[in-house]
Amino acid sequence: MSNDWIRVHSEVDRAFENGTVFDASQEQLSRWLENLCTGSVPNPDVQHREIIRGITINHIQMTRLIADLNRRNTWLAVVIGLITFFSLAASVMQAVAAWHILHTPITQEPKSVLIRFEQNSYAQSEFERC
Numbered sequence: 001m002s003n004d005w006i007r008v009h010s011e012v013d014r015a016f017e018n019g020t021v022f023d024a025s026q027e028q029l030s031r032w033l034e035n036l037c038t039g040s041v042p043n044p045d046v047q048h049r050e051i052i053r054g055i056t057i058n059h060i061q062m063t064r065l066i067a068d069l070n071r072r073n074t075w076l077a078v079v080i081g082l083i084t085f086f087s088l089a090a091s092v093m094q095a096v097a098a099w100h101i102l103h104t105p106i107t108q109e110p111k112s113v114l115i116r117f118e119q120n121s122y123a124q125s126e127f128e129r130c
Contacts, residue, residue: 008035016053033057086095 012032015021038055041047
């Protein structure tokens with residue numbers, strides 16, 4: 001076994017002994033998990049301890065991932081809720097405007113437009129042709 005493996009394994013032992021495993025960074029947890037998975041334990045009496053430590057580190061990582069996904073999903077739900085609210089508000093405003101237009105009586109007659117042309121002008125000949 002290399003000195004690096006032994007050093008990391010002693011870090012794992014200390015972390016589990018004093019309870020700092022729950023405060024370790026994601027990189028540390030990954031390194032410790034890799035150490036537990038690549039090392040061999042010749043003593044069958046402590047093999048289960050290494051398995052349980054690996055499961056515990058994996059559980060900590062999964063808990064953190066689920067908490068992060070929950071935060072992201074909450075933020076996304078708020079954004080989608082706001083978009084839905086504003087879309088519904090715009091639809092209600094359009095419906096109210098349409099109802100108002102349909103139920104407002106017309107009080108004035110439409111104005112007619114009188115077009116005057118000079119006699120024998122190009123605009124008069126085009127207008128008459130249409």
